[in-house]
Amino acid sequence: MVVGAGFAGLTTVRALSGKPVEVVLVDRHNFHTFTPLLYQVASALLDPAEVAHPIRGLVRPLHNLEVRLATATGVDLARRRLETDVRPISYDFLVLATGSATNFFGIEGLAGRAFGLKELEDALALRNQVLRQFERAAWTEDQGRRRRLLTFAIVGGGPTGVELAGALSELIRNVLRKDFPSVYIRDTRILLLEAGPSLLPAFVPGLRESARRTLAGRGVEVLLERKVVAAGDEHLELEGGERLEAGTVIWTAGVRASDLAASLGAERGRGGTVKVGPTLQLPGHPEVFVVGDLAAVTQQGLQLPQLIPPAMQEARHVAGSILRLLAGEPAQPFRYADPGMMATIGRNAGVAEIGPIRMSGFPGWVLWLGFHLLQIVTFRSKLIVLLNWAWNYLFYDRPVRLLVRAAGPDPEAARKRGRKLN
Ligand SMILES: Cc1cc2nc3c(=O)[nH]c(=O)nc-3n(C[C@H](O)[C@H](O)[C@H](O)COP(=O)(O)OP(=O)(O)OC[C@H]3O[C@@H](n4cnc5c(N)ncnc54)[C@H](O)[C@@H]3O)c2cc1C
Numbered sequence: 559m560v561v562g563a564g565f566a567g568l569t570t571v572r573a574l575s576g577k578p579v580e581v582v583l584v585d586r587h588n589f590h591t592f593t594p595l596l597y598q599v600a601s602a603l604l605d606p607a608e609v610a611h612p613i614r615g616l617v618r619p620l621h622n623l624e625v626r627l628a629t630a631t632g633v634d635l636a637r638r639r640l641e642t643d644v645r646p647i648s649y650d651f652l653v654l655a656t657g658s659a660t661n662f663f664g665i666e667g668l669a670g671r672a673f674g675l676k677e678l679e680d681a682l683a684l685r686n687q688v689l690r691q692f693e694r695a696a697w698t699e700d701q702g703r704r705r706r707l708l709t710f711a712i713v714g715g716g717p718t719g720v721e722l723a724g725a726l727s728e729l730i731r732n733v734l735r736k737d738f739p740s741v742y743i744r745d746t747r748i749l750l751l752e753a754g755p756s757l758l759p760a761f762v763p764g765l766r767e768s769a770r771r772t773l774a775g776r777g778v779e780v781l782l783e784r785k786v787v788a789a790g791d792e793h794l795e796l797e798g799g800e801r802l803e804a805g806t807v808i809w810t811a812g813v814r815a816s817d818l819a820a821s822l823g824a825e826r827g828r829g830g831t832v833k834v835g836p837t838l839q840l841p842g843h844p845e846v847f848v849v850g851d852l853a854a855v856t857q858q859g860l861q862l863p864q865l866i867p868p869a870m871q872e873a874r875h876v877a878g879s880i881l882r883l884l885a886g887e888p889a890q891p892f893r894y895a896d897p898g899m900m901a902t903i904g905r906n907a908g909v910a911e912i913g914p915i916r917m918s919g920f921p922g923w924v925l926w927l928g929f930h931l932l933q934i935v936t937f938r939s940k941l942i943v944l945l946n947w948a949w950n951y952l953f954y955d956r957p958v959r960l961l962v963r964a965a966g967p968d969p970e971a972a973r974k975r976g977r978k979l980n
Contacts, residue, residue: 559583559640559647561630561818562655563590563613566850566869570653573877575620579884582647584640586629588613591678594866594930595943597718599681601725602689602733602956604946608939610678616935630656632821635843641821651845651880654818654832655873658851658864661814661829667789672809675718682962687806688726689961692734695741706792708746711804713786713794714811715752716759717901720769722810723750724904727776732954748778749804751794753785753811758901758909760863765909768918772907786811813864815852822846827854828861836891838876844889847876857894866933867897902926905951 560567563585571583589610598604617623628642633654639646660674673687674680691707698704710726712719726748735743750757750773756766757773757780770780785797794802815830824840825833831854832840838853840846850869855862862868871894879889898912900922908922917925927947934940949955 559649559651560653560655561585561640562657562816562850562852563587563616563625564655564657564850564869565866566655566657566873567653568613568616569870569873570655570849570877571617571620571623573874574880575622577622577877577881579622579880581620581623582626582649583613583617583623584626584628584630584642584647585613586627588627589678590616590935592934592939593676594933596675596678596681597722597725599678599958600675600684600688600722601729602685602958603725603729603950604943605958606678606682608934608943608946609681611935611939630818632818633846635822635840635846638845649845651883652847653873653876653880654822654846654848654852655850655869656816656818656852658813658829658831659816660809661812662809663812665786665788668786668807668809671789671791672713672807674809675722676813684808685958686961686963688729689959691805692738692741693961695745696738701745704741705745705747706803707805708741709749709802709804710747710806710808711749711751711794711802712808712810713751714809715750715754715757715780715782716810717899718810719750719752719808720757720773720901720903722808723748723773723778724776724902724907727773727778728904729956731777733956733959737959747804749781749802750778751781751784751786751796751802753783755782757782760899761901761909761911762916765911765916765918769901769903769909772903772919776904813851819852822848827856829864831861831864837879837889838872838892839879839889844883847879849873849876855892855894862894865899868894871895900926900929 559582560570561584592609595609628644630642632641639648660676662668673684695704695707712723757769758766786794787797788795792805819832827833832848833854834848838847849872851864875892900910902908906920908926910917910922910925
């Protein structure tokens with residue numbers, strides 16, 4: 559059984575396709591999310607359907623597989639049963655790939671006020687918030703209030719924060735400026751806060767500086783060595799007593815292992831991840847594997863980053879190990895091959911570090927576009943994303959500027975009114 563249809567889970571079931579095993583894939587969503595483009599949903603460039611794909615459609619060609627929509631709530635290791643919110647499911651082998659969630663590090667006032675960018679729902683909520691703030695500002699006479707409404711504070715100078723800051727700046731300067739001529743663009747601020755001394759700390763210093771310069775040139779205020787210690791209504795408090803007024807706070811500064819980790823009773827690594835042995839098996843339970851963002855996999859004394867390449871490589875390795883174990887052979891230790899990393903800062907600007915090769919500016923951007931286009935899961939999405947990118951590039955337009963709120967029967971409201979919903 560495979561739990562989680564993200565990058566690790568989906569890769570595992572694909573690697574087991576056509577093999578003499580019966581696979582059950584469990585996920586709490588009926589779709590797989592292509593996370594690298596979530597920030598483009600949040601910044602009104604792409605529709606959700608271009609970054610999320612129905613799981614059943616993706617796995618339809620695999621004949622030895624069943625999909626179950628359920629939230630895993632725990633694992634009964636002794637009875638080899640996955641507990642879910644529907645009912646328990648028994649397993650012979652279990653691959654846990656439930657990923658990670660936004661980590662607010664228990665900072666006072668942050669949860670419930672700050673927007674995350676981890677799931678599709680987060681991206682939609684953020685898109686609504688940005689558009690709503692401009693609509694509110696259009697009604698506002700008071701300049702101080704308007705400035706607060708139009709200040710967007712992004713916390714976390716890693717790739718997600720950098721990419722979102724660049725995309726938000728383009729949305730505001732190229733599109734919303736024209737949509738809202740009465741809202742003074744000079745009242746808009748995008749702040750990018752980072753606790754460390756530089757943006758993109760995983761990249762070499764030259765690329766970090768290139769990203770900072772590019773963002774600054776696009777009107778993003780990059781605030782380094784600023785640590786958030788508390789959040790209140792429309793403001794952030796920083797270490798040292800500084801206070802920043804911001805109508806919207808977006809938190810991209812950390813992730814923690816998904817809640818399922820707690821139910822395993824295993825030793826934990828960074829961010830509550832589950833420590834596994836060199837073969838990715840749970841210590842004491844050779845039938846249980848943990849992969850992707852959920853796993854703490856250590857190589858040469860360092861925990862592997864929570865990124866797509868480790869998740870997919872671990873998944874392929876685990877599928878191979880399950881087949882080996884079934885054939886009576888032992889599981890082999892996992893070795894990670896680092897393919898490099900890249901980030902985009904918006905139009906004509908990206909950074910890439912692949913082995914000894916370093917790229918920034920236009921070449922880095924083209925490489926980012928090409929690589930991500932190839933990675934998008936379905937051919938239809940590739941085509942639509944390419945069209946949207948071309949449209950945006952040529953016409954400086956972000957077409958998906960819809961304020962949409964999901965609505966439907968509300969059983970709770972009906973109950974309060976004393977009516978029964980059929
Ligand atoms: C905005 C953003 C941008 C990113 N950009 C990049 C990038 O450009 N390059 C890169 O390498 N990495 C990027 N990452 C990191 C990358 O997304 C993760 O490392 C990768 O998704 C990990 O894969 P995974 O399979 O472990 O988890 P995920 O892909 O997160 O999949 C977890 C799956 O488990 C399901 N699940 C969770 N809990 C339960 C439960 N209790 N029961 C049932 N199902 C459950 C979820 O619905 C999900 O389908 C980005 C992440 C974010 C948030």
